[in-house]
Amino acid sequence: MDRDFLPVRIAVLTVSDSRSRADDRSGDTLEERLIAAGHHLAARNILPDDRAAIAARLRAWCADPEIDVVISTGGTGLTGRDVTVEAHRDVYEKEIDAFGTVFTMVSMGKIGTSAVQSRATGGVANGTYLFALPGSPGACRDAWDEILEKQLDYRHRPCNFVEIMPRLDEHLRRK
Template sequence: MSRIDDSRDFIPVRIAILTVSDTREMADDRSGDTLVGRLEAAGHHLADRAIVRDDRLAIAAQLRNWIADPEIDVIISTGGTGLTGRDVTVEAHRDVYEKEIEAFSTVFTLVSMKKIGTSAVQSRATGGVAGGTYLFALPGSPGGCKDAWDEILALQLDYRHRPCNFVEIFPRLDEHRRRK
C-alpha cells in the first residue's frame, strides 16, 4: 500500500515549470501558478520558469536547455497535450526522452476519469527521463495540473513515499552513461 514513511527525511527537488501557450503571459498563467504554488508548498524549489509558444522545436530546445542544467532535477510542462493541430508538446517531449514513463499516462488517465469522465481520453499527458532529469507534460488546465500534482507527482517526488518513488532512483537515471 502506498504511504509516507515519516522515518525518512524529506529531500527537496529542483523543478522547472514550462508553460506552452500562444496566448499566456506570466500575469495570466494560472496553470503555471498552480504548479509553482503546489511544488513550493510541498517543500520543493522552483529552479526556473518560462513560457514558450506552441512550437515543437522551441519547446524541445527549452527542454534540452533545462536537461543540461545540473541545477534542475525535474521539468513539468503545462499545455499543448490535447488533440488540436497546435498541440505539439507531447511530440517535443518525445523528441528529447531517452525513456518514456508509459505508466504516467495511464495513471493520469485513471485520475482524470474520476474527475471528468470519458473526457479524459482527450489528454495525452506523458512523462519521461532524459539526461538524468524527469520530464512531465501536463494539460494546460489548472484542474489537470492539480490532479497530476496532487494524485501522482506530489507522491512520486517525495523521497518518503513507499514502496518506491522517483527521488530514490535519481542517482541511477544516468548510470548507462558512466564508464565501467
C-alpha cells in the same frame, strides 16, 4: 526506517500561444504546489506552441545540473497546435508509460470520458524527469496532488522517483 524529505529542483514550462506570466494560472498552480510541498522552483518559462522551441528548452533544462524535474503544462491535446507531447518525445531517452495511464485514471474520476482527449506523458532524459500535463489548472492540480507530489517525495513508499534519481544517468557514466 524513516526518511528525511529531500527537496528537488523543479522547472515549470507553460506552453501557450496566448498566455503571459500575468494570466498563467496553470503555471501558478504548479509553482504554488511544488513550493508548498517543500521543493525548489528552479526555473519558469512560457513558450508558444512550437515543437523545436519546446524541445530546445527541455534539452537545455535537462543539461542544467540545477534542475532535477521539468513539468510542462499545455499543448497535450489533439489540435494541430498541440505539439508538446511530440517535443517531449523528441527529448526522452525513456518514456514513463504508466504516467499517462495513471493520469488518465485520475482524470476519469474528475472529468469522465473527456479524459481520453489528454495525451499527458512522462519520461527521462539526461538524468532529468520530464512530465507534460494538460493546460488547465484542474489537470495540473490533479497530476500534482494525485501522482507527482507522492512520487517526488523521497519518503513515499513503497517506491518513488527521488530514490532512483542518482541512477537515472548511470548509462552515461559507464566506460
